[in-house]
Amino acid sequence: MLIASILAHAGLGIVLALFFVIYYVNGNGKAKIFFEILLGLGGNAGAIFVLYRTFKIEDTTVNLFSMASCFFSFIIATIIFVIIFANMIKDKENDKLQIIRLRDIIVGQTSWVKEFRDKRMKEIDDVLDYNKLRQKEETIKRQEQEIETKKRFIDEEIERIEQIGNKKVHLKLPEKSNITLTKEFVDLMPSYFKDVVRCISEMNTLEQEYLSIVNTENMDINNIKSYLYALSTAISSNIFNNNSGDIRIHFRYYDKDKCGYVKLAAIKGNQIFVQDMTFIPYDKENMINKSYECKRALIKSINCSYDYKSDNNAIWKDYLTYTFYNLKTENIPYLSFGISLKNEIRYKKLFYFLNYIAFFEEYLQEKIEILNNKYNLEYIIYGGNE
Numbered sequence: 001m002l003i004a005s006i007l008a009h010a011g012l013g014i015v016l017a018l019f020f021v022i023y024y025v026n027g028n029g030k031a032k033i034f035f036e037i038l039l040g041l042g043g044n045a046g047a048i049f050v051l052y053r054t055f056k057i058e059d060t061t062v063n064l065f066s067m068a069s070c071f072f073s074f075i076i077a078t079i080i081f082v083i084i085f086a087n088m089i090k091d092k093e094n095d096k097l098q099i100i101r102l103r104d105i106i107v108g109q110t111s112w113v114k115e116f117r118d119k120r121m122k123e124i125d126d127v128l129d130y131n132k133l134r135q136k137e138e139t140i141k142r143q144e145q146e147i148e149t150k151k152r153f154i155d156e157e158i159e160r161i162e163q164i165g166n167k168k169v170h171l172k173l174p175e176k177s178n179i180t181l182t183k184e185f186v187d188l189m190p191s192y193f194k195d196v197v198r199c200i201s202e203m204n205t206l207e208q209e210y211l212s213i214v215n216t217e218n219m220d221i222n223n224i225k226s227y228l229y230a231l232s233t234a235i236s237s238n239i240f241n242n243n244s245g246d247i248r249i250h251f252r253y254y255d256k257d258k259c260g261y262v263k264l265a266a267i268k269g270n271q272i273f274v275q276d277m278t279f280i281p282y283d284k285e286n287m288i289n290k291s292y293e294c295k296r297a298l299i300k301s302i303n304c305s306y307d308y309k310s311d312n313n314a315i316w317k318d319y320l321t322y323t324f325y326n327l328k329t330e331n332i333p334y335l336s337f338g339i340s341l342k343n344e345i346r347y348k349k350l351f352y353f354l355n356y357i358a359f360f361e362e363y364l365q366e367k368i369e370i371l372n373n374k375y376n377l378e379y380i381i382y383g384g385n386e
Contacts (some may be wrong), residue, residue: 014077173355174296175303185349192353196360199238206230207367211374219375227371228265229272231364235339236270239350245269246342248316250277252288253381254334261288261336264381278310282332287321292333297322297361299351301344318344320351322361324368329378337364 170178210227232249240247250266250273260281266273280286286308291298300307301318319340327335339354341347354360371377 014073171352171356173302173352174298175290175294175306177299177302179302179352185352188349189353192350193357195239196354196357199234200360200363202234202238203231203363203367206234207370211370216375219380221380224371224375224377224380225265229267231367232265232267233270236267239354240347246346248273248340250338250340252277252280252336252338254282254329254332256329256382259283261286264335278308280308280310284308287319288323288333288336291321291323291336292325295325296358297355299355301348301351316340316342318348318351320355322364324365326365326369327372327377329382334378334381335368337361 169181171181172178206227210230214223228251232251236247236249245268248266248268251264252261253264254260255262258279258281260279262279263273263277266277280288282289285306287298287300287303287306290303290306297320298306299318299320319338322337323333324335324337325333327333339351341351344351368377
């Protein structure tokens with residue numbers, strides 16, 4: 001009984017010493033001393049009490065030897081474990097394999113474990129090129145944001161289109177007329193615009209040359225007609241497919257004796273149009289008067305209620321009329337511009353384009369006003385020699 005009790009108490013003391021040293025190595029904080037005392041004294045006292053109840057030792061001598069063996073084994077084992085753990089920690093500094101073992105965790109090599117972890121993370125970062133990966137990640141995030149923004153825009157456009165539904169887009173033309181904007185029309189607009197710009201450039205050149213060679217004293221109705229012929233030819237050649245015979249470009253003036261509008265100058269294609277043109281009475285509903293009222297060019301096909309009906313409608317199917325509203329005699333506009341078409345289907349979209357971009361008619365108005373300011377067109381037409 002004595003030997004068994006001594007061995008049991010000694011073994012328990014060794015186990016308590018192991019836990020005591022492990023906590024001593026790994027523990028930290030203000031409570032460390034308290035737990036060390038509690039584990040050392042309390043643990044031994046508790047172990048002795050447990051064994052006493054287990055073996056039911058009544059002999060005092062056996063009890064004394066048993067308690068002594070527990071305390072002495074605890075003290076001796078603690079010293080031995082401290083030496084072993086110290087050697088294990090010291091040995092870690094010379095470990096060539098530099099790997100984490102269970103003993104490293106047991107002996108509390110936390111700083112070395114952290115160092116090992118940081119080292120391995122750096123090695124992984126070097127292999128994977130962490131900075132480059134971060135840059136790629138930021139690039140991907142930025143691209144995702146851009147994609148999300150574009151997707152949101154597309155979704156909004158789709159929603160807007162769905163709201164429009166089957167509604168058609170229209171262009172508003174004078175006078176209070178609307179035409180449907182088709183894809184074909186949109187595709188043709190850039191070429192139309194280019195033609196108009198080329199025409200304006202040529203008209204600028206004509207103006208500079210004409211004003212430089214004709215002085216006020218020599219100006220007469222024939223010189224005015226010559227200039228209007230040149231403007232008409234520039235429009236025909238640049239805008240209407242190289243002087244097509246389906247096009248007639250003309251200027252009318254107000255005849256005071258007849259109380260209506262007659263031909264002043266006209267070309268067909270690139271030739272002077274010598275025939276008379278339809279007389280348009282001032283006191284009848286006509287496009288010249290309506291253009292003067294709204295100060296815009298008008299197209300007959302979309303403003304047919306203002307058209308003066310004549311026999312010529314069978315030949316010239318459609319036409320555009322513009323009245324120079326700043327040029328008046330006795331409060332009546334006396335000069336108008338017109339483009340007549342034989343093939344209205346061929347040039348319909350071009351007519352719409354010219355009517356929509358008001359700057360073409362505004363530019364023509366400006367050129368005629370410059371001519372009038374220098375030569376006084378009203379005097380030449382009505383007061384000079386024809």
